[in-house]
Amino acid sequence: MSLLNVQKLSVTVNNGRKVVNNISFELNRGEILGIVGESGSGKSLTAQSILGLFPCRQTSSILLNNQELCGLSEDKWQTIRGKKIGFIFQEPMSSLNPLHTIGKQIAEAILVHNPCSHTSAQKQALELLKTVGIPNAAQRLKAYPFELSGGQRQRVMIAMAIANTPEILIADEPTTALDVTVQEQILDLLLKLRKKMNMAIIFISHDLSVIRKIADRVLVMKDGQIVEQGPAEKIFTAPKNDYTKTLINSSNIRKNIINSKNKTILDAQHIKVTFPLKKNFWGRVTSSIKAVNDVSFVLSGGQTLGIVGESGSGKSTLGLSLVGINRYEGDFIYKNQRITPSNRHNLCSKIQMVFQDPYNSLNPRMNVEQIISEGLIVNCPKLSKAELHNRVIKAIEEVGLTANDLKKYPHQFSGGQRQRIAIARALILNPELVVLDEPTSALDVTIQAQIIKLLQQIQNNRGISYIFISHDMKAIRAMSDKIIVMKDGKIIEQGSAQQIYNNPQKEYTKNLIRAAC
Numbered sequence: 001m002s003l004l005n006v007q008k009l010s011v012t013v014n015n016g017r018k019v020v021n022n023i024s025f026e027l028n029r030g031e032i033l034g035i036v037g038e039s040g041s042g043k044s045l046t047a048q049s050i051l052g053l054f055p056c057r058q059t060s061s062i063l064l065n066n067q068e069l070c071g072l073s074e075d076k077w078q079t080i081r082g083k084k085i086g087f088i089f090q091e092p093m094s095s096l097n098p099l100h101t102i103g104k105q106i107a108e109a110i111l112v113h114n115p116c117s118h119t120s121a122q123k124q125a126l127e128l129l130k131t132v133g134i135p136n137a138a139q140r141l142k143a144y145p146f147e148l149s150g151g152q153r154q155r156v157m158i159a160m161a162i163a164n165t166p167e168i169l170i171a172d173e174p175t176t177a178l179d180v181t182v183q184e185q186i187l188d189l190l191l192k193l194r195k196k197m198n199m200a201i202i203f204i205s206h207d208l209s210v211i212r213k214i215a216d217r218v219l220v221m222k223d224g225q226i227v228e229q230g231p232a233e234k235i236f237t238a239p240k241n242d243y244t245k246t247l248i249n250s251s252n253i254r255k256n257i258i259n260s261k262n263k264t265i266l267d268a269q270h271i272k273v274t275f276p277l278k279k280n281f282w283g284r285v286t287s288s289i290k291a292v293n294d295v296s297f298v299l300s301g302g303q304t305l306g307i308v309g310e311s312g313s314g315k316s317t318l319g320l321s322l323v324g325i326n327r328y329e330g331d332f333i334y335k336n337q338r339i340t341p342s343n344r345h346n347l348c349s350k351i352q353m354v355f356q357d358p359y360n361s362l363n364p365r366m367n368v369e370q371i372i373s374e375g376l377i378v379n380c381p382k383l384s385k386a387e388l389h390n391r392v393i394k395a396i397e398e399v400g401l402t403a404n405d406l407k408k409y410p411h412q413f414s415g416g417q418r419q420r421i422a423i424a425r426a427l428i429l430n431p432e433l434v435v436l437d438e439p440t441s442a443l444d445v446t447i448q449a450q451i452i453k454l455l456q457q458i459q460n461n462r463g464i465s466y467i468f469i470s471h472d473m474k475a476i477r478a479m480s481d482k483i484i485v486m487k488d489g490k491i492i493e494q495g496s497a498q499q500i501y502n503n504p505q506k507e508y509t510k511n512l513i514r515a516a517c
Contacts, residue, residue, distance in 0.1 A: 034215030306480030
């Protein structure tokens with residue numbers, strides 16, 4: 001008999017639109033059910049409906065141990081949430097209270113369902129922190145959320161979710177914002193907890209590689225409906241639905257390696273970036289950190305250099321230094337010309353950057369035409385309005401949008417479309433080198449594939465060079481001819497893409513590749 005039985009579940013929003021439409025599935029005790037789909041597919045709403053956070057339609061049924069959950073009063077739901085069903089939210093920094101210590105928040109989750117003393121709750125909180133692998137657990141009880149790393153905050157969320165030994169744990173994108181090695185640790189932890197507590201898990205993600213690692217069975221959702229479900233291995237090796245095939249194929253893009261015989265376009269020599277941590281009364285720096293420490297590399301024309309590493313490795317700092325945002329020591333030599341403060345303005349049209357989050361990097365008060373044309377107006381002031389407009393149309397069409405989009409504003413576009421606008425803004429000055437800082441990290445897998453294919457097409461057509469910065473080894477593999485692996489501000493390994501993937505020398509590189517597979 002199934003632990004959870006969901007039949008004909010539908011969720012309707014205020015405008016009457018069904019965001020979850022007549023879906024049915026079962027969950028057995030000790031089983032991990034993966035729910036995969038892109039943004040807007042209804043996977044998170046499905047999970048929240050199981051917790052009673054969205055009302056079910058009258059025709060829907062959610063049975064937990066044969067107890068009907070649809071239609072329960074709020075008082076009765078309080079005995080279910082946290083007690084029988086635990087929930088891990090996607091972004092722990094938003095879910096944890098910044099004003100309370102970790103120990104107090106875990107103890108609160110215990111006290112809601114168990115009448116015990118605060119001392120007893122604190123002892124249980126300590127044991128929970130040890131269970132989820134928090135180092136120095138006794139000290140961390142007094143820490144605040146901002147004092148923990150992203151992986152540690154996610155472990156705290158897991159500790160709160162399992163505090164009352166629930167029968168079901170719902171994990172909503174629990175690894176999305178984490179580095180691949182930290183992601184691997186969280187997945188291992190969930191598997192251990194499942195085995196130890198015989199707990200069923202509903203694991204929600206848009207990342208197919210994560211779902212494949214952890215799930216026993218998989219539901220594939222699109223537009224509020226289940227398009228395919230079955231054993232995980234069968235879904236990934238023999239998918240039947242075209243949408244499932246598209247998702248799987250989107251995560252398997254490979255790069256046609258360019259063994260460029262072109263001249264060197266960029267030579268970075270002994271780059272160092274230091275950030276001050278403390279200053280004394282007179283303003284002198286007394287403590288600092290080297291974010292980039294003696295980094296050197298060479299990039300040929302028409303090639304892509306992938307820079308990979310976890311958060312804090314210095315990869316983005318290096319890219320920002322190249323375009324003049326960070327101060328640095330050492331030399332960037334562009335086509336045999338040393339980049340200096342005096343000549344940087346003349347070279348800025350040749351070296352452009354696409355930032356990680358287009359929503360923050362695009363001015364919300366400017367329409368698309370104004371955003372794309374801004375750099376052209378500054379660098380080519382003699383262009384007529386007609387010439388300027390024609391150049392903007394050409395740029396927007398090259399990235400797959402149309403002239404009809406020019407009068408729209410950033411908030412009127414999807415994440416993938418906004419990234420296309422950011423790429424068009426960089427391309428309009430006809431650069432020879434583009435720095436791409438995590439351009440696909442916030443996108444769904446199919447949109448990631450579209451952006452990667454677009455960048456590959458532009459490179460083939462224009463012959464431009466890329467520096468592609470990412471923590472995602474799959475994206476790095478899809479884009480790069482050469483790869484640099486960074487850790488703690490230093491290059492620990494570099495070489496051709498084939499060499500790094502097929503014969504990595506460093507254990508850190510091996511762990512990155514293993515975690516991404």
